[in-house]
Amino acid sequence: MMPEPGVPALCLADVVKRFGDLIAVDRLNLRLARGEFYALLGPNGAGKTTTLRLISGLLRPDAGRVEILGVDAAQAPERAKRPLAFVPDEPPLYGKLRLIEYLEFVAGLWAVPADAAMRRADELLGWLELDAARRELCENLSRGMQQKLALAAALIHDPQVLVLDEPLTGLDAHAARRVKDHLLALTRRGLTVLFSTHILDVAEKLAGRIGVIQHGRLLAEGRLDQLRARYGGASLEDVFLNATAAGS
Amino acid sequence: MRLAPGSLVWLVLWDLRVRWRSLGYTRIGLSSIAIYAAFFLLLHGAAAAIILEPTNKFHTQAQALAVLAQWCLWGTLMMAMFGAVGLVRLLMAGPELALLLSSPLPLARVLWSRVLVFMVLVWSVNLMLAVPAADAGALLGHPRFLLAYPVSLALAALVAAGWLALAALLVRGLGVVRARQALWWLVGAMPVAWMVLVFVNAGAGNAGSDGTHSWTARAAGVLMAWPARALTGDAGALAACLAVAALALWVVQRYAAAPFHASLLTPDAPRARQARSARPMRWRSSLSLLFLSKEWRTILREPRLAVALFQQPLIALMFLYLSLQLSSLAAGAAAAIAETAGLLASYLGSLTISAEEAPGLLAAVPVPRARLIRLKCVAVLAPVIAAVAAAALAVALADPWAGLVALACGCGAAFSATAVEVAAPYPFSRRSFTRVAHGRRHRSPLDLLSISVMILGWAAGAWFLAGHHWWGAGIVFLVILVPFWQWWRDINREAILGY
Numbered sequence: 001m002m003p004e005p006g007v008p009a010l011c012l013a014d015v016v017k018r019f020g021d022l023i024a025v026d027r028l029n030l031r032l033a034r035g036e037f038y039a040l041l042g043p044n045g046a047g048k049t050t051t052l053r054l055i056s057g058l059l060r061p062d063a064g065r066v067e068i069l070g071v072d073a074a075q076a077p078e079r080a081k082r083p084l085a086f087v088p089d090e091p092p093l094y095g096k097l098r099l100i101e102y103l104e105f106v107a108g109l110w111a112v113p114a115d116a117a118m119r120r121a122d123e124l125l126g127w128l129e130l131d132a133a134r135r136e137l138c139e140n141l142s143r144g145m146q147q148k149l150a151l152a153a154a155l156i157h158d159p160q161v162l163v164l165d166e167p168l169t170g171l172d173a174h175a176a177r178r179v180k181d182h183l184l185a186l187t188r189r190g191l192t193v194l195f196s197t198h199i200l201d202v203a204e205k206l207a208g209r210i211g212v213i214q215h216g217r218l219l220a221e222g223r224l225d226q227l228r229a230r231y232g233g234a235s236l237e238d239v240f241l242n243a244t245a246a247g248s
Numbered sequence: 249m250r251l252a253p254g255s256l257v258w259l260v261l262w263d264l265r266v267r268w269r270s271l272g273y274t275r276i277g278l279s280s281i282a283i284y285a286a287f288f289l290l291l292h293g294a295a296a297a298i299i300l301e302p303t304n305k306f307h308t309q310a311q312a313l314a315v316l317a318q319w320c321l322w323g324t325l326m327m328a329m330f331g332a333v334g335l336v337r338l339l340m341a342g343p344e345l346a347l348l349l350s351s352p353l354p355l356a357r358v359l360w361s362r363v364l365v366f367m368v369l370v371w372s373v374n375l376m377l378a379v380p381a382a383d384a385g386a387l388l389g390h391p392r393f394l395l396a397y398p399v400s401l402a403l404a405a406l407v408a409a410g411w412l413a414l415a416a417l418l419v420r421g422l423g424v425v426r427a428r429q430a431l432w433w434l435v436g437a438m439p440v441a442w443m444v445l446v447f448v449n450a451g452a453g454n455a456g457s458d459g460t461h462s463w464t465a466r467a468a469g470v471l472m473a474w475p476a477r478a479l480t481g482d483a484g485a486l487a488a489c490l491a492v493a494a495l496a497l498w499v500v501q502r503y504a505a506a507p508f509h510a511s512l513l514t515p516d517a518p519r520a521r522q523a524r525s526a527r528p529m530r531w532r533s534s535l536s537l538l539f540l541s542k543e544w545r546t547i548l549r550e551p552r553l554a555v556a557l558f559q560q561p562l563i564a565l566m567f568l569y570l571s572l573q574l575s576s577l578a579a580g581a582a583a584a585i586a587e588t589a590g591l592l593a594s595y596l597g598s599l600t601i602s603a604e605e606a607p608g609l610l611a612a613v614p615v616p617r618a619r620l621i622r623l624k625c626v627a628v629l630a631p632v633i634a635a636v637a638a639a640a641l642a643v644a645l646a647d648p649w650a651g652l653v654a655l656a657c658g659c660g661a662a663f664s665a666t667a668v669e670v671a672a673p674y675p676f677s678r679r680s681f682t683r684v685a686h687g688r689r690h691r692s693p694l695d696l697l698s699i700s701v702m703i704l705g706w707a708a709g710a711w712f713l714a715g716h717h718w719w720g721a722g723i724v725f726l727v728i729l730v731p732f733w734q735w736w737r738d739i740n741r742e743a744i745l746g747y
């Protein structure tokens with residue numbers, strides 16, 4: 001499915017999500033062009049995870065619209081989800097499945113042909129250095145290996161939009177570097193990445209654009225130099241602290 | 249009164265509270281409490297009726313006490329089997345205890361607290377058996393009935409000590425990992441052992457009307473002799489019971505500590521062998537097959553779930569036992585098949601549909617939710633229906649009509665039990681047993697009761713139909729309504745599963 005040019009990869013329009021009295025996401029607007037690398041920052045409880053879950057279809061917005069490659073997620077959820085991959089903050093694994101069985105299951109869910117899926121799995125496992133553990137039960141993997149496996153599962157169906165919630169949790173320096181490089185390479189080929197993180201360094205180095213949210217509202221958005229100009233400070237850390245201090 | 253943090257009682261209460269919460273009861277509504285209280289009172293009433301009933305064969309106090317002693321024992325034995333699952337978790341699960349072990353609390357105290365918790369869990373079944381009888385007896389002017397409290401506690405302590413001793417011996421003999429597996433097998437095999445016991449007992453019991461010819465009855469008589477005497481107010485017997493129980497606990501606590509510690513330091517699952525299969529596995533892409541294998545692998549590879557699965561047929565034994573007494577084995581078998589099918593489908597349905605382990609994954613999948621639920625239903629129902637068909641065939645060889653009834657009611661029970669799960673799912677996470685969904689109340693006692701009644705209704709329907717009592721069909725007809733009622737009751741069925 002190739003969308004016509006000009007259609008944003010991801011579009012959130014006035015999205016609201018309430019949990020009882022708490023407004024976790026408050027009229028949020030986001031617009032990501034294809035091939036964009038976007039970082040979502042915010043203090044704990046700002047609503048980052050909730051936003052990403054709204055995009056992935058795990059939650060339904062109370063108001064507003066979510067569009068993935070121009071497809072309305074509420075009206076055609078299956079068509080909207082097909083090009084999307086989501087890696088939640090907790091890797092969504094089955095403890096008692098072997099690593100390779102898990103990949104088989106995920107590939108089946110996205111209807112990837114068996115041969116293509118097996119080939120891709122071999123590539124991904126090799127690249128993520130999980131090859132030796134392919135017959136291990138998921139529950140026996142270390143936290144970092146689980147994170148890698150979740151990433152491999154997300155990439156096995158060749159998504160066009162990748163949504164990652166704190167993707168580098170638990171990864172060692174080598175793996176983190178490799179994942180970062182790989183994601184950058186993929187975005188150059190047209191993959192759109194939206195990720196949340198607390199590691200400002202990562203956001204600073206990777207992200208083309210950065211959004212800061214607090215109390216579910218978008219406080220600031222733009223390239224790093226734009227944010228610097230607006231909030232002052234030399235590093236993203238200063239920008240983040242200034243922006244969130246002004247917001248509360 | 250404030251308990252000293254870290255003290256034994258504090259640990260026990262803390263543990264019980266966590267266990268209670270992990271059942272989903274974070275907040276108990278007034279209506280839930282009312283229903284539980286009503287049920288409890290009903291049990292008291294039933295016990296009082298049994299004690300008062302003049303035509304009953306135990307209308308003297310001594311006979312009633314003997315029956316009470318029997319209840320204590322059976323209750324404790326039952327719990328010994330079901331509770332043993334808990335014991336294996338209690339003793340063998342490292343991660344749960346990691347916090348306690350990393351604290352400066354003495355290991356002995358941690359072990360003691362675990363033993364006491366296990367004892368309380370074993371004893372708790374008596375809330376439905378011995379406690380109502382004891383209270384009712386005391387209220388009717390026989391204060392001696394209250395002795396059931398210490399006696400049942402002593403029995404629970406003995407059972408707890410027995411399992412612990414066994415676990416310790418296995419750890420010494422086999423090493424931690426294999427002992428753990430052996431324990432699971434043992435716990436899983438308990439229902440079969442129970443079944444054999446019932447049949448042996450029934451077979452031998454037919455010889456003499458009071459069952460004195462059966463060796464199991466005699467064994468039970470020997471086992472119960474002291475508790476029974478203690479219940480009649482024999483101070484010596486009571487003291488002996490308590491002393492033996494305390495001694496058993498002390499001995500086990502003393503000698504089980506080392507194996508216990510060893511087991512905590514060994515990870516729960518042995519690492520999978522790295523044996524690379526030479527032939528590359530051909531991947532499947534049929535979603536039905538993928539779900540079938542995924543659901544069953546995740547259940548059968550988790551001993552806790554697998555053992556509980558194999559224990560489901562236990563309840564159905566009641567029907568077989570009844571049928572042996574009433575000498576209509578075919579009807580009893582049909583009822584047992586329907587009951588088992590319903591229980592299995594209900595258990596499997598709640599595991600696969602409500603307790604999906606990775607709802608976050610399935611939520612993001614480009615497959616309609618309805619299709620996912622259908623796939624899960626197939627994964628649950630296909631093996632259950634196959635088992636029902638096989639069992640019904642065996643019954644049909646003896647009595648074709650009963651076989652047909654067993655097939656129909658077995659399928660009916662399985663379908664309605666799954667339908668309840670689809671109509672009103674109750675999301676909880678399988679791994680942590682904490683609920684994943686927001687804003688959804690846990691299943692109320694009324695829901696649970698209605699599901700039990702529905703399955704029981706199918707079993708009773710099968711019983712009546714197989715015996716050509718046509719109004720039995722009326723019962724079946726009524727329980728068909730339960731899934732619809734559940735669906736109607738389920739207020740926020742939208743997007744609560746997370747997928």
Ligand SMILES: Nc1ncnc2c1ncn2[C@@H]1O[C@H](COP(=O)(O)OP(=O)(O)OP(=O)(O)O)[C@@H](O)[C@H]1O
Binds near residue numbers: 048
């Ligand atoms: N299922 C839920 N039920 C009720 N409240 C929720 C639920 N999920 C999130 N919240 C609340 O919504 C708010 C936003 O949470 P969210 O998880 O989106 O924050 P976050 O930005 O991801 O934080 P962190 O940086 O800690 O991951 C929090 O106040 C949280 O308590």
Ligand SMILES: [Mg+2]
Binds near residue numbers: 048049050089165
């Ligand atoms: Mg988060």
